[in-house]
Structure formats: structure tokens, C-alpha cells
Amino acid sequence: MDARRRSPKKRKFERVPDQDSPPGSGSAGVDLINALPDAVLCTIISLLPTKDGARTQAVARRWRPLWRSAPLNLVADSTLSRQQRKRVVYVTKILAEHPGPALRLKLPYIRRRDYGKIDAWLRSQALTDLQELHLGYDSQDSPPRLPCCRHNVGFARLRISSQTLRSIGFSAPYTQGPSLFHELVIEDAPCLERLLPLSPDYGPTIVRVIRAPKLQVLGVLSKGISKLHIGTTVFQEMTAISLTTTMRTVKVLVIESFGPNLDAVIGFLKCFPCLERLYVLSQPWMEMKNVQKYDPLDPIECLESYLKRVVWKNYIGDMLDVEFAKFFVLNAKVLEEMKFVSSNSCDRQWKPNQHMCLQVDSRASPDARLEFISCMDVLGDDKRTHDLSMADPFE
Structure with a gap:
């Protein structure tokens, strides 16, 4: 028989005694993952992609009930299925089998x-107790194209009363014509942390915050909000x-200023006495006369004790x-950083x-540091604005 065709001899591999233990096990072969309490495992499941989270039911007998106990993270994108029809079937099935509560519902590809x-x-x-809702539709199926929505292409007035809502934002395309979104009323939102009118020149034109005792991040504010x-x-x-009225909970404020409008900013500093971070997006083609001066006999609390960071975008450096x-x-007096973003x-x-x-x-x-950066930058297009794990989404 040709030596080249002989079957190779099988070798016996023995485990090396001092070899590192595989990930997920202790030095004595203990399964560290299964040693975690159910509450921690449920948190892990909620952070997994939807399909992977559901698959944990097949890991072991102990894991079977955990998916139903974990807050539902339902993201119906291509990771769930590449076929739109299957995604619809899966969403219906998951919602029928999971008892709630829900962490996230994301439907980025909704068809008519x-x-x-x-x-x-x-x-x-x-x-139940849904924390985050994301809806997206095909641009070819936009609401104005639907016959039933021919005269209902937007909200003129939106009133919000929610016991669970933590973040709400609005953005709009830069289209001609008057804003369709006229008034936003936050009537009762005890958990609301972020109010983000990211395109204030396109609505809402009136904003009323009646009760939002946990509001921390506010902006972009501009003259577009009359x-x-x-x-x-x-x-x-x-x-x-x-x-x-003052609101001591607000820590981050973003304003769009037509020129260096100090008078307007001082009003906001007084309204939000515990403000820690201020972002100013300046429109330099407008000139403003700054009349107000700082009076030590009438101190502004946030300047005395809280304001640590100021970022000025579109800084020119003129008088x-x-x-x-x-x-x-x-x-x-407690400023740590002042950053100037300039086109110069x-x-x-x-x-x-x-x-x-x-x-x-x-x-x-x-201890204040001044930093000058050469670039053109804007606020409001950042996808992190609703990332609640970040204390300052504009950083």
C-alpha cells in the first residue's frame, strides 16, 4: 500500500494540568454564569439582541423562564429576520408569549x-411600562401619501401625561412653509428626564412644561420657540x-443664540440655578447688544456654585x-472647562x-481650562440624545 495513502496515526492529547480554565468557569470548573442570581441574568437577557435573548430559553432548564421574566427588548430589524413578513410574524408571536414589562420596542421598517x-x-x-418606543416608516409610504391622512399630516397640539416616559424628542426636515407642530404641553410627566426639541425652528412654536419634576436635559431652545x-x-x-419659577433639576441646557445674546442666557441661568453644563450654538450673522452686567449683590446661583462646562459652537472671536x-x-467660580468650536x-x-x-x-x-477647536459643528443630530445611560448626551 502506498505510504502516502496510509491513515495517519491517532494521537492521544492529554490535558495540561496548569492550563487556564475556560471562560465562564472557575478554577474548579464551577459555572460562574449559572452562579449569578436570576435578576442579573434577566438584565443580561434584556441587553441581548431580540433573537439571542429568546434563544436563551434553550440554554438550560433554569434559563427557560428567565426570558419571560426579563424586561422585553424587542427590536424588529434585520437581526430578527431579513424578511419583512417574517419580522411581522415574529413580533406578533413575541408579544403574545411575553407577559411584560417592556424595555424597548423598535420597529424601524414599517410598511403600509x-x-x-x-x-x-x-x-x-x-x-406594560414601555420605556422606549421607536417607529420608522418607508419614505415611499410617508403619511401624506395615504388617502386617510391627506388632511392630517402632523400634530398641531400635543399634550403629554405619562407616568413612565423618560425622554421625548422632536426633529423635522428642513422644509418650506410654516410649522405644522404648534404647541407641546408636558402636563404631568413625573419620570421625564429629557425634553429635546432638536429642530425648534420647525416646531413646536410653544412649549409648556407644567409638571416634570425630574427634568435634567433641555434643548435645543431658540427663537423658533416663540x-x-x-x-x-x-x-x-x-x-x-x-x-x-425655577427648576433646580435641569443640569444640561442647549440653546441656539442669534448672535452672542447674553441677556437671554442670563435669564436661563436664573431659571435653572443648578445648571452644570451649557451648550451655545451661535448664529454669528446676527448682532446682539448685551445690556445686562453681572451684579455681585444679585448673584446667579449656578455661576457661584454649579456651572462647570460651557461649550460654544460657531465661535468667531470678534468683540x-x-x-x-x-x-x-x-x-x-467653579468652571472647569470652556470649549470654543470655531471655523477659524x-x-x-x-x-x-x-x-x-x-x-x-x-x-x-x-482650575478653568480653555480649549479652542477648529471645525464646524452643530448640535441636535447626535443619535446619542436618547441614550439614558449618558448623563450628558451632547458631550
């Missing part, structure tokens, strides 16, 4: 033929008309910009000149 199923899905017991009511405090086109920025440099080159000569104009050596906070 499936619209009728959405009502039944949203009424499902599995969506009236902003925070309790009994009223802002009209960014200017404080009355300052009778009006310098006067606006210098207000924070000279008065924010920010070369070696320009930066020292800005430091001199801003009187950095006389800054109120000796």
Missing part, C-alpha cells in the same frame, strides 16, 4: 400593509418675561463674542490673542 397591526401591538400586555413656559416662568423669543465669553470666564484656523497667534482678550489670568475659577 402592516399599519393595521400596530394598534394591536401597542395594546399588548407585553408592552413662547416657553416653565411653570409660571415665561420666556418669549428667548427673553425672560417673568422669572417666578461681541469676546464680551459674551468673558462673562463666564470672569464670573463662573485657531493658529498659534490667534489662540494667545484670544487668551489675552478673554482675560484668562483673571478668571474666577483658577
